[in-house]
Amino acid sequence: MNEARWVVQFATRNKGKYDEAARVAANYGVELEQLNLEKYEIQADDLAKIATVAAEQAFNESKLSPVVAEDAGFFVGALNGFPGPYSSYVYRKLGLEGVLRLLGNTAERAAHFSSAVAYCSGRETACFEGVVKGTVSFTPSGSHGFGFDPIFIPDGCDGRTFAEMDIDEKNRHSHRALAFSKFCEWLRFQSPEK
């Protein structure tokens, strides 16, 4: 089961994302290789659309078949879904503190992380989504992971944030792991291309 039968290029410059995804894929006999390409991201509220355009673009540029691209976002209910698809920009500009300040002391702290994994082989394009629900903490906690992990408490994990979990534990709960699992399960039923 761990003998790779599929090799897929993962177009991302984020080493943390790559590490998370590669571990998940390895469990399905899928080998992910990091394709260090400038990702072409469009502006859209829909992660699946952003990931699909990115995968098609990466495939066209790299000519390496097949390619996956992933887009993820942190959606805060009381902020109408902000920062959503622009989470990485908002994290760079405002940090965790910005989201906490916008929420203030409100008790309405429901949030979710979503991930869309889009696959493009030239022959076909497919997209798979994963969601993890939880709440926004009042203060940051933990040092693992990246982005908004220190303020996100997934449901059913004893109140700890994503950043308080090591990569293996986070992968048992995360949106990205779920989306990549769906993708790999689907891929195993396709004909190997290499």
Add this chain to the structure above:
Amino acid sequence: MNEARWVVQFATRNKGKYDEAARVAANYGVELEQLNLEKYEIQADDLAKIATVAAEQAFNESKLSPVVAEDAGFFVGALNGFPGPYSSYVYRKLGLEGVLRLLGNTAERAAHFSSAVAYCSGRETACFEGVVKGTVSFTPSGSHGFGFDPIFIPDGCDGRTFAEMDIDEKNRHSHRALAFSKFCEWLRFQSPEK
């Protein structure tokens, strides 16, 4: 001078933007027609890059020559330039209130609006930028314009916000008018294409 010698398609679905730009262009003998096309916007911190890709994409889709696309943003110094190129998304999600809450009572309220106007004729691509400096007000004021206009006080306008000015007065100061003026001045020295 008001007899149109150039007809340019302006790819935008924002009627407010179109109205502002069309008035400026008319002063230079340039007729703008609204091209109601879904604008293809990439994610980037650089407005010129976003506008240029959008203009090229619109040109390729419409086959109408020539085309302009514009991208604008509201850049708040104390927020590291947030919301910048994502101003329209942030406005939809957080409103004026979100930016005011992030700033709180800080006295550091410098901000600017920027506009990048990109032109694509198939033969050539060019981009023109306009910037207007000012400050963020403590409360919204005025009902003209759109987006962050009610909380932006341009320098040298007696402390009034953009939303307290009618379209003609705003056009004497605005980033968009400046960028379109630069574009039209340049266009007048090109050979007419129609």
